[in-house]
Amino acid sequence: MKTRLTCPCGTTIVGKDEDELVTLAQEHLAAEHPGREYDRDMILFMAL
Structure with missing residues (x-):
């Protein structure tokens, strides 16, 4: 399960699960x- 994403701007986004990660990334x-x-x-392709 992927729960972490680093935006190219440098912001790290962490969710408790993939659904939350997607929501937080879109926000x-x-x-x-x-x-x-x-x-x-x-x-999710870009996430870790």
């Missing part, structure tokens, strides 16, 4: 990188 993108959207598969 980060909306807040910090407007116009960038990644679906669940892309987020």
